[in-house]
Amino acid sequence: MRPPIASLVVLLLVVAALTMIGLDGIHAERVPQAVLDGEQQIAADTALSMRTTIDVEASTVRRTADAYPATSTSTPATALKALTSARKTVLGSALLDPHTGKLLAAGGKTVPLAGLDIARTASGHGAIPPRLVTSSGARQLVYFAKVTLPAQQEDANQDQNQVQSQTERQWLLVVSEALPAPTAYGAGRTADMLDASGTALATTAHGKASPAAADSGLPSAATRAAKGSGRDTDASGSLLGAATGSRRTVAGWAQVASATGPGDTDDLGLVVLTSHAVPATTADADYSGFALKAAGALAVLALLLGLALHFSVQRPLLRLYLSAGRLARGATEDGPIAWEELSRPVPVHGFGELARIGRALESLRRQLLGESGPQEFPHRRGPGYRALAVVGVVVVACWAVPMIFLLNRADTANAVPxxxxxxxxxxxxxxxxxxxxxxxxxxxxxxxxxxxxxxxxxxxxxxxxxxxxxxxxxxxxxxxxxxxxxxxxxxxxxxxxxxxxxxxxxxxxxxxxxxxxxxxxxxxxxxxxxxxxxxxxxxxxxxxxxxxxxxxxxxxxxxxxxxxxxxxxxxxxxxxxxxxxxxxxxxxxxxxxxxxxxxxxxxxxxxxxxxxxxxxxxxxxxxxxxxxxxxxxxxxxxxxxxxxxxxIPAVQAEQRTMLAGILGLTLSAGCLGWLHVVVIRPLRAVALLVERLAGGDRRTVLHPVNHDEVGSVTRSLELMRQALAERDRAARSGHVGEPSRSLRENTLQR
Known part of the structure; x- marks a missing residue:
């Protein structure tokens, strides 16, 4: 009996505390967090597009080299022309000997190869990732691909090792292209491509937008954050820039790196920086007052409900438990002790089932004393403790339903900035x-x-x-x-x-x-x-x-x-x-x-x-x-x-208010349902049995189902049933009134 009532009070007080903490923690900021998160995702999406563009270009160069139908008579010049003539984005191209780095053929602008170790670059067995190089003060991307050539059969008597060596002969295709510029989406937004040092390599603005470099701290802050996040991840973040009047610059950064392990863009050290000036929020969102009122109302309801259940269910049931035990002892013992236990009337406490059980116990006490016979009880009964549980749920629902459906509802038109x-x-x-x-x-x-x-x-x-x-x-x-x-x-x-x-x-x-x-x-x-x-x-x-x-x-x-x-x-x-x-x-x-x-x-x-x-x-x-x-x-x-x-503050407030209402209603219904299962429903069954017993039913054996207060009352009733059944058998055998005379003699002696 005690756990459901105590749990109800404690859990409702916990919901009240969570309501206070959750709603009091919502505050409007000058720039909502949702705007910062959105700019971060825009930078990440732009970086993904850049990564995809570079990956596709690198794959195309390799696929073109793999598909080239080289023959033993192919020359570097003809091969280079066939490999690059259909590609309009190529600035310059070259064919190199992968072992010595010797230039075999060249086309277009000079490919910037200074600082590149060709032999080391081509020594690996996998795909060669592109490199970021500088040419005439501009940064370019250099793509690599291996062109496999067939063996040149110069001597029919050459050994097998030499044939194998000639079969694996390769050229290294090097293609230089301009670094793709990031696309700026959204009116007033700027997109910058930064290198590892924070230098802007390419800048694109959509509409009337000032470059992010105007806020000199953003590029360096973005590259520092990117370096601290690791080089092999698609890390991203957001930054707050300078304020100009009522507007504040919001920036997002993201690495142009593979998200699933080693990729073509991992070693480039490129970072995308997007920036946009947004109006600062002036609306004040303070829910502390509402949180205090809602939490206080629920706390008061929890205490009142707990007190009501304590005085209307817990205390009457404990008294009934004691009275039933006293009558059971009086029914099973003889002498002065029996008279002392049975002489005191059974007090009737509470209402509903407990009141019915109390009245029936009083009738059984008088029957045990021989003062009266079986007594019939009316079939029409008033509201019981099941109605009390329903009223408890309704009382909490009066607090929860407005929280779920009415209070702090976000205005669809104005809630989202x-x-x-x-x-x-x-x-x-x-x-x-x-x-x-x-x-x-x-x-x-x-x-x-x-x-x-x-x-x-x-x-x-x-x-x-x-x-x-x-x-x-x-x-x-x-x-x-x-x-x-x-x-x-x-x-x-x-x-x-x-x-x-x-x-x-x-x-x-x-x-x-x-x-x-x-x-x-x-x-x-x-x-x-x-x-x-x-x-x-x-x-x-x-x-x-x-x-x-x-x-x-x-x-x-x-x-x-x-x-x-x-x-x-x-x-x-x-x-x-x-x-x-x-x-x-x-x-x-x-x-x-x-x-x-x-x-x-x-x-x-x-x-x-x-x-x-x-x-x-x-x-x-x-x-x-x-x-x-x-x-x-x-x-x-x-x-x-x-x-x-x-x-978004308004949406967060609506969500947390609804959550508090749902939690309060669910927990109260669960605890009161628990009380109904372990106390109220067994009480209804015991009330029916004790009324039958008081009405003269001596054949129905009372089996205690639960090991609690209601089970103890049931065991006491079974002892009283056995005593009354024994007295009835004695009466039928000719010893009518013997238990009553014994009790009267005890009374006279006292």
Whole structure:
């Protein structure tokens, strides 16, 4: 009996303390933490884009070198021209002897090789990461790749070791390109690329923005923080810059380094720094007064409820327990002790079940004394202790329900600061650009494969497609269509397509409208060769594995991300989804449609705070493409981040207020339910049994179920039942009134 009541009081007091601590700790800052976190994530997203750009370029240089069809008669000059002539981003190139560093051929501007140990650089067996070098005062990236040459058979009698040595002969391809400049997203934002010393290598501003270098402390602070975080991680952080009037500069930094172990950008020491001037918050958010009132009200309720249960349940039950034990001793003993125990009336305490048990015990006492016979009790009874438990829950609910549904509710329109909303839109644009680059690269890779198919035999075409499938993991299937739409050649998994069409040109499209997996595909035309039989297929399709697309969508603190088609049906998502399903909220679909511009325009990104079933949500949408192979599809990228995940004072207050109400209501219901199970329900059963016993039922054996106060009362009742049953048997055998005479004699003696 005591543990449920004590637990109820203690737990409610704990909830009151947590309410006080949680709400009193919410304070509005001049620059909300959510804005700082958002700028940090923008820098991290920008660094990821930079890392992806450098990784793709390094992979392209290596793949071009691996695919070069070198022969024993190839010369360095012809090989260099073939390797670099199609690449417009190349500033300078060179072929070197990897063992001696001797220059074999050069093209374009002079490649800055000063300070590079060519022999040591080329001595490893793995891929050679790019280097950051200086040329004419400008920083450039130098990419490396090994070109393997076949053996030159100069002597047919040379031994096997010499043949093996000649087979492994290589050249080292060195390509210099300009350092890619970071893209600045969001009006008024600046993006800087910093080297390890904090020097700005490239700066980009979006709209009217002052470079971050104007705040001279930010670049050095960013590079110091990056050095302290380690070189092989994608560490990031945020900084506060100088204040100008009512605006404060907020900066984010992130390393351009691999997030999953050694990568091409780890040794470059590059850091992305983004900065943006935001208006300082002037609103005062002080919840200490509310916290004190709410916690005090709950503490008072807890103490009053505990006192009510103590005086109405605990003390009456303890007295009843003592009275039942006294009557049991009087029923089982003889002489003066029995009379002393049975002579005192049973006091009736409390109400409900305890009052019923007390009245029935008094009737049993008189029956044991022989003063009365069995007594019938009315079937209609008043409210019992179950009603008391319900009233206790209702009393706590009067405090909890307003906390959950009414108090400190965040205003959907004004709870989220404008800079936080702008951050969500900016990050959505960055995600859109990342997805667009991935799809554009898939189309470019497929176009390269399609360009190598004309004039080849079927076996050669199959080999080309197999190499393309192995080199580009984003494809799940590559296949050629003839003019009727039939598949003439396929490598990889079974195609998912359900639409049979032969489109013109090239681009990105979907080739199914139903099923478990959306089939997004890149396609390119296979040109015919003059004077030769037309190719077996006229269009090359590459179905993109939707898992590869889904893997690039999740980003920290961006929330859920969806790629939708022109009908707002989901094609890819960062969370679990069903193909071609609608967006989870109708407001998200309206937001996606709001990005559509006038006919012939690409549309613009937009953002909004929407009220959902789980609270306010910071949402944004952006058109997928403004140009390129995906421009005419009408696809969108939609993001939704619960405002509860952002450190916004109004939303934090709503969340913690609701949590306090839920905790208070749940714990009180649990403790009172516990009291009902271990005390109230057994009391109801005992009250029914003792009334039957007092009414003359001597056959029902009373078995104690619990080892507590109620169980002790049950055991005492069983002893009284046995005594009354023995007296009834004695009465039937002709010794009527013997127990009563014995008690009277004891009375006279006293």
């Amino acid at each position: 404008a800079p936080v909303l702008a951050v969500q839109q900016t990050r959505t644009e960055i995600a859109t650009n990342r997805i667009r680059q991935s799809l554009d690269q898939s189309y470019t890779d497929l176009s390269d494969a399609a360009a190598s198919l004309p004039g080849r035999s079927r076996a050669a075409q199959t080999e080309v497609l197999r190499h393309a499938l192995d080199d580009h993991k984003q494809y799940r299937s590559l296949y050629l269509l003839d003019r009727s739409g039939g598949i003439t050649l396929r490598v990889g998994d079974t195609p998912l397509r359900t639409l049979v069409h032969v489109p013109g040109g090239g681009g990105i499209t979907t080739v199914n409208t139903s099923g478990r997996i959306p089939a997004i595909a890149a396609y390119a035309q296979v040109r015919a060769v003059k004077g030769k039989t037309s190719a077996a297929g006229v269009v090359l399709f590459g179905e993109i594995d939707v898992k590869a697309l889904n893997s690039i969508l999740p980003r920290p603190k961006l929330g859920s991300v969806w790629v939708t088609d022109s009908d707002d049906k989901v094609l890819a998502a960062s969370v679990g989804y069903r193909a071609f399903q609608s967006l989870p909220e109708s407001g998200l679909a309206r937001l996606a449609r709001a990005t559509q511009g006038a006919p012939g325009t690409a549309g613009t990104a937009t953002s909004r705070v929407l009220r959902t079933s789980s609270g306010p949500s910071v949402d944004a949408a952006a058109p997928l493409a403004q140009s390129g192979p995906t421009a005419r599809l009408g696809w969108h990228v939609v993001t939704a981040e619960p405002a509860a995940a952002l450190q």
